[in-house]
Amino acid sequence: MDAEEFRRAAHSAVDEIIDYFSSLDSKRVVSDVSPGYLRPLLPSAPPEEGEKWEDIQKDIEAKIMPGLTHWQSPNFMAFFPANTTYPSLLGELYSAAFTAPAFNWLCSPACTELETIVLDWLCSALHLPASYLSTSSTGGGGVIQGSASEAIVTVMIAARERCVREHVEAQDKNGLSRSKSEDEKEWQLRSKLVALGSEMSHSSTQKASMIAGVKYRSIPVNAADEYALTGRGLKNTLEEVGKQGLVPFYLTVTLGTTSTCAVDRFKEIAEVKKEYPNLWVHVDAAYAGAALLLEEYRGLTDGLEMFDSFDVNMHKWLLTNFDASCLFLPRREPLITALSITPSYLQNNYSASGLVTDYRDWQIPLGRRFRALKIWFVIRSYGMNGLKGHVRRHIELGEKFAGWVRDEGKELFEIVSGPSFALTVLRVRLPEERAKEAIRAVRKGDERRTEVKFNEGIADDNVTAVVNGLIGTEKTAEAKTLEKANSVTKEVYEKINAAGEIFLTGTMIKDLYAIRVVSANEQADKTHLRKAFEILVRTREDVLSGTIHSRDV
Secondary structure, eight states, X not given: OOHHHHHHHHHHHHHHHHHHHHHGGGSOSSOOOOTTOSGGGSOSSOOSSOOOHHHHHHHIIXXXXXXXXXXXXXXXXXXXXXXXXXHHHHHHHHHHHHOOOOSSGGXXXXXXXXXXXXXXXXXXXXXXXXGGXXXXXXXXXXXXXXXXXXXXXXXHHHHHHHHHHHHHHHHHHTTOSTTSOXXXXXXXXXXXXXXXXXXXXXXXXXXXXXXXXXXXXXXXXXXXXTTOOOHHHHHHHHHHHHHTTOEEEEEEEEBSOXXXXXXXXXXXXXXXXXXXXXXXXXEEOTTGGGGGGSGGGGGGGXXXXXXXXXXXXXXXXXXXXXXXXXXXXXXXXXXXXXXOOOOGGGOOXXXXXXXXXXXXXXXXXXXXXXXXXXXXXXXXXXXXHHHHHHHHHHHHHHHHHHHHHXXXXXXXXXXXXXXXXXXXXXXXXXXXXXXXXXXXXXXXXXXXXXXXXXXXXXXXXXXXXXXXXXXXXXXXXXXXXXXXXXXXXXXXXXXXXXXXXSBOEEEEETTEEEEEEEOOOTTOOHHHHHHHHHHHHHHHHHHHHHHHHHHHO
């Protein structure tokens, strides 16, 4: 492909991308292909001779598009968003053109320096403590990682090495275990290390502990605390693992957990950390951290000055395509000490001078892409007010959706959690659950709750059976009802995704099966949330009527 052929191909590709974005609203969100669909459509071996771009491009629509789940669709309300925008795409185009491994400053100074600058911009915009800036007196700074999971395993390794180094140094200083070799002391300590996270922490913390070769313990949370990790819960677990002879060295706290968008109690945890100075505390703010742009959420940063690292994904809510996970540290030294290695072929005068940043020492891989370009393009194209408006608009849409569930759907669904950062978590309410609530209300003398409308097509004898079955066997009946509600909720979720009009995700919260609804796509508006609500209502009715029909037969 020569320059003119590339020009024509690029124009054609851009036109196709624009048409793709314009048609997303009408496309089925979830791919309905079967596993292995693609292999029969492609040759068994690569072509011997090059093909024309026109022929290659045709296969995007014919063979690739059917296997795509459309994450940019305004009807995509699953997981958390993974947005992209035109400025971000342009950043990727230039990055590909400039292709440089960028493992040190000398590779391409602009790659390193732009990353440092735009991450300082973002650090200030998120109202993080000043110590997280690259210009801070503590030696802080930011670095772009591939994902929040990658950031966790990176800082966990830094935490592990810091803990081992400080423990061994403390033993030597106190004259302890001097008869043992350095290697033996380190081995004994490493076998006792344990990483912590709440039971609502993302699974990436447990996976990171597997990679780092350390133990992992999950800290229980409960509904009374809105599923957030508390200082009390952390302290109890720290004392428990200490009694078992283990050494807690790392903790993931979360700003916006995956299941419910809970925010752990940072101020309480910061107080506990004072008693455990060797405990590395990392803040996983992959999705909800974007809300820190808004002044009304500034209070959530209280306590961060006591922690060791913070990560937010611009590739989720902040209109920048994957991958752009922004990791900030108030002190870079532990990370660099753990990951730095300089063979002769990487040595140069600039690195040796200490006047430049070599980001290869801030990450696990050696090479890295010029990801700062797309962040720079997005921030400059939207401005901070544009990014704030995007985040605030979707928080308001989430409130509106939850309002429909509370008002129009109060007899049909129960909100388990939220709305929180545009996420609402709900479950199906069964007719018999409403009957039991009415009975409890009568027993409490609340006459306002004595009238219950059974308009779901359930026969009167079934209602009577529910009432009679409740007396004397409430616990057993409630367990069976919960099991049925979970089953119905899961079936509603599965039928909705099978239909493909919208895409949602399910989750387990303690013993409750629930459906997550979160919309943060740039194209989404009130009509898309309203459609999702109506699909939930309609599908619930279909599932329940089907259950009743099969039972009566």
